[in-house]
Amino acid sequence: MVSGKEPIHGRNLLLTFDDGFTSNRVVAEEVLNPMGIQALFFAVSGLVGITDRLEARRLIAERIYPGTRAEELPAHWGNMGWGDLEALLEQGHAIGCHTGTHARLSGVDSPDGLEREITSSADTLEQRLGVSIDHFSYTFGNLASFSEEALAVARRRFRFIYSGLRGDNAQGGSPFALRRDSAEFQDEFSNYTVFPNKLLGAFLEGAADAHYAPSRARLDAWNLRE
Numbered sequence: 001m002v003s004g005k006e007p008i009h010g011r012n013l014l015l016t017f018d019d020g021f022t023s024n025r026v027v028a029e030e031v032l033n034p035m036g037i038q039a040l041f042f043a044v045s046g047l048v049g050i051t052d053r054l055e056a057r058r059l060i061a062e063r064i065y066p067g068t069r070a071e072e073l074p075a076h077w078g079n080m081g082w083g084d085l086e087a088l089l090e091q092g093h094a095i096g097c098h099t100g101t102h103a104r105l106s107g108v109d110s111p112d113g114l115e116r117e118i119t120s121s122a123d124t125l126e127q128r129l130g131v132s133i134d135h136f137s138y139t140f141g142n143l144a145s146f147s148e149e150a151l152a153v154a155r156r157r158f159r160f161i162y163s164g165l166r167g168d169n170a171q172g173g174s175p176f177a178l179r180r181d182s183a184e185f186q187d188e189f190s191n192y193t194v195f196p197n198k199l200l201g202a203f204l205e206g207a208a209d210a211h212y213a214p215s216r217a218r219l220d221a222w223n224l225r226e
């Protein structure tokens with residue numbers, strides 16, 4: 001639709017899930033599947049292969065919630081394994097790449113490092129799952145966590161790149177600068193604010209679009225410079 005190949009009719013919503021937590025599969029099977037909703041799940045390739053629970057929770061704490069420790073995470077938090085991703089694919093969902101180690105890409109200085117986090121991680125998912133990995137969401141979502149160099153690497157590997165910048169995706173927009181409205185899970189983990197549904201509804205209606213406009217404009221400019 002964004003590329004203009006399909007006309008946009010009415011309002012359309014794409015659900016995406018970042019990070020590959022165990023709850024993703026639960027939500028898919030208990031909530032989405034009964035309603036016939038297929039979603040896109042972004043996996044961190046280096047996290048999927050970890051079978052030791054404590055090791056996975058350490059990576060989640062260090063890399064996804066910097067400043068926290070594994071023992072502070074809610075007890076039920078963990079990572080999906082290869083079998084979980086295979087199950088999601090069998091159920092009709094799609095898998096995308098969310099880097100190799102959940103690195104903040106603006107902090108990755110070397111071209112080799114960017115290739116590892118962006119290209120190799122997607123290749124790993126592709127080889128292990130046997131499906132093409134065309135979607136990429138960069139970590140943390142804000143523009144300060146991404147870079148023009150990382151975008152250039154990702155553009156060579158993926159068909160679609162997802163930001164965490166709020167806003168709608170209108171026809172004519174770049175498939176490498178997709179906007180997303182984030183919703184935090186309802187959880188006892190207090191570091192993050194849980195939005196009431198009405199506030200999330202307001203975001204979806206564009207209440208915060210103006211706030212994110214400068215970041216979106218910069219991301220679009222990076223894409224135009226390619």
Ligand SMILES: [Zn+2]
Nearest residue numbers: 018019139140
């Ligand atoms: Zn993430």
